[in-house]
Amino acid sequence: MNPNIRKKVLDKYNKKCAYCGKEILMDEMKIDHYVPKSKGGNDDLDNLLPACDICNHYKDSHNINKFKYLLLNIIKKIKKLYIVKVAMRYDLIEFKEFSEFYYERLSSDTTDNENHKP
Numbered sequence: 001m002n003p004n005i006r007k008k009v010l011d012k013y014n015k016k017c018a019y020c021g022k023e024i025l026m027d028e029m030k031i032d033h034y035v036p037k038s039k040g041g042n043d044d045l046d047n048l049l050p051a052c053d054i055c056n057h058y059k060d061s062h063n064i065n066k067f068k069y070l071l072l073n074i075i076k077k078i079k080k081l082y083i084v085k086v087a088m089r090y091d092l093i094e095f096k097e098f099s100e101f102y103y104e105r106l107s108s109d110t111t112d113n114e115n116h117k118p
């Protein structure tokens, strides 16, 4: 993709992944289609979000609601692992529920936008 567009995408969220908020470098940034191309998304800047490797891979070609659903179900999946059951029995780990994406956190700080679209 055109380097100027890549820079604009990276700068959208202060050089952070739009989903998790981790800082990312230009070289490692993945460009995510908010609405996946397979679901009719386009290449307009509005539809392009900077993403880290992990978020880009886990979101895959899912829409935002499916991605959120997957994140909300991670804890349920993890708790099925025997080693995690042991760790829970001994109070060695704590879990936090997924609450919101980085871009949602930013938009709720600055606007009343309830859609929380990037």
Ligand SMILES: [Zn+2]
Residues within 6 Å of the ligand: 017, 018, 019, 020, 021, 022, 051, 052, 053, 054, 055, 056
């Ligand atoms: Zn991320």
